[in-house]
Amino acid sequence: MIELFAAFALSSAFSAADDIEITKLSEDFYNLELARFEKKLPVRERHERTAERIAKKADCKLPTDIGWVHARVDVALEVSPTGRVTRVVPVDTGCRQLETYVIEHLTKYAGRDGAVVRNGDKKWYRQAITFRWPE
Numbered sequence: 001m002i003e004l005f006a007a008f009a010l011s012s013a014f015s016a017a018d019d020i021e022i023t024k025l026s027e028d029f030y031n032l033e034l035a036r037f038e039k040k041l042p043v044r045e046r047h048e049r050t051a052e053r054i055a056k057k058a059d060c061k062l063p064t065d066i067g068w069v070h071a072r073v074d075v076a077l078e079v080s081p082t083g084r085v086t087r088v089v090p091v092d093t094g095c096r097q098l099e100t101y102v103i104e105h106l107t108k109y110a111g112r113d114g115a116v117v118r119n120g121d122k123k124w125y126r127q128a129i130t131f132r133w134p135e
Contacts, residue, residue, distance in 0.1 A: 030126070032124055032125055033126070035079065035116050035125035036116065038083070041105075041106070043129060043130075047105065051131040051133075054097050055071060055097070055098050060097070061094060062095060064135055067134060068132050068135065069133050069134070069135055071098060071130065071131040072128055072130045073098060073099055074093075075089060075126070075127055075128065076088075077124065077125045078124055079122065079124070080113075081119075082113040084110075085107065085111055085115060086122070090103060
């Protein structure tokens with residue numbers, strides 16, 4: 001749990017490290033409800049090529065399996081009552097540049113009202129984006 005808190009504190013792009021919500025969030029990240037998007041988020045071939053280029057340029061050490069690199073970025077999403085993603089906090093993957101790309105990607109495609117199926121007050125959800133490319 002301490003490593004998870006450290007990951008959130010270090011990789012939080014839009015939150016202060018001492019944010020009480022993030023501290024609570026980090027304690028039970030994997031117990032958060034999975035975010036359901038109104039429309040499927042685009043993670044097309046061009047997004048994977050961009051992720052590959054970013055990871056290679058940053059010399060990120062990502063897991064490989066049978067000739068493929070697998071880059072999974074878990075994120076916590078703060079969602080407004082209208083279904084807009086208002087904050088994205090990645091779990092530390094060891095590749096800060098890739099995490100930043102995922103934040104920008106989610107903010108672009110889910111930063112509008114109704115992007116996440118939601119009722120009620122502001123709430124935290126979890127989601128992951130996975131990229132893969134040949135070694």
